[in-house]
Amino acid sequence: MRKLTIIAGNCVLEDINTSVETVSFLTDLSKKYSFELIYKSSFKKDNRSSANYYIGPGFADSIKIFKHLKEKFNVKIITDFNNLYELDSEIVNVIDILQLPAYLSMQTELTLKMAKLGKPINIKKGQFLHPEDVLKIIKKIESVGNRNIFITERGTCFGYRDLVVDPRSFYILKSFGYPVFF
Numbered sequence: 001m002r003k004l005t006i007i008a009g010n011c012v013l014e015d016i017n018t019s020v021e022t023v024s025f026l027t028d029l030s031k032k033y034s035f036e037l038i039y040k041s042s043f044k045k046d047n048r049s050s051a052n053y054y055i056g057p058g059f060a061d062s063i064k065i066f067k068h069l070k071e072k073f074n075v076k077i078i079t080d081f082n083n084l085y086e087l088d089s090e091i092v093n094v095i096d097i098l099q100l101p102a103y104l105s106m107q108t109e110l111t112l113k114m115a116k117l118g119k120p121i122n123i124k125k126g127q128f129l130h131p132e133d134v135l136k137i138i139k140k141i142e143s144v145g146n147r148n149i150f151i152t153e154r155g156t157c158f159g160y161r162d163l164v165v166d167p168r169s170f171y172i173l174k175s176f177g178y179p180v181f182f
Contacts, residue, residue, distance in 0.1 A: 005036040007078060007122075007152070007181055012045040012056050019065050023073050038076045039069065040099070043091060046082040047103050059089060066094040078122055087113050095119070102126045102154060105137055115141040120148040122181070127157045131172035138176055150179040 010022055023039055030037040043062035045055045056062065066077055078097035081087055082104060092098070098114045102124040105111075114121050123137050134151055141149055151173050155163030165182070173180045 003034060003036045005038060005179075005181075006030070007038045007040045009040040012042045012054065013062055013065055015057065015061075016065050016068060019069060020072070023069050023075055027073050027075060038078050038097065039073075040078045042080045044080075044082065044086075046080075047101065059091060063091050063094055066091070070094065081110070081114060084110060084113055087117065092117060092119075097122055100124060100137070105129065106133075108140060111137060111140045112144060115144045115146040118146055118148075120150070121146065122150050122152055124152045124154060125169075125173070127155055127163055129156075131169040134173060135176055138178065150181060151176070152181040154182075 008026055010018065013019060019041065022041075026037055026039065029035075043056050043059070043066070045053075048055055057065070066079075069075055070077060076096040077094065078099050079091075079095050080099045080101045082101060086092075087098075097120045098117065099122045100111060100114060103126060105123060105126040106129070121141055123134060123141075125131065125134050131153070138149060138151075141147075153165065153169050153173060155165045156169075158164040170180055170182070
């Protein structure tokens with residue numbers, strides 16, 4: 001029987017102490033409840049609504065933090081990539097799973113560059129997409145030979161600022177043959 005896999009962590013990296021405390025707590029839970037853990041934290045939260053909001057510690061500190069977490073806890077790490085140049089940086093070597101952010105999920109150039117790296121990719125379904133549209137993103141990734149894909153359903157915009165999850169979405173997304181997270 002396959003273990004449940006849970007993606008959890010801080011929305012954005014803050015500092016080494018907060019990250020260690022979080023991963024320590026999560027790895028303890030994963031042992032206690034026997035689930036696979038993938039630690040998620042953005043090294044740069046680039047979709048902020050204000051220029052004054054904290055976006056992350058920067059490349060150098062993020063690399064140090066992620067390396068430390070991998071060495072100390074042997075945890076898989078997933079993080080968002082928002083720009084093409086980020087995929088040319090050293091941070092890619094530390095990350096196990098590349099995440100295509102929801103707001104950028106239809107960006108062809110970003111998607112193809114991620115796919116060509118050959119690493120697993122998590123597609124966060126954009127809240128503006130019908131679940132069937134995710135197949136177009138999958139086809140982009142598969143077009144360069146990468147079939148290590150999974151999908152995260154996070155809901156669809158309803159009204160203003162409300163995300164509503166339609167359970168039919170899981171059935172549609174699962175029909176594409178890749179794991180689906182919620």
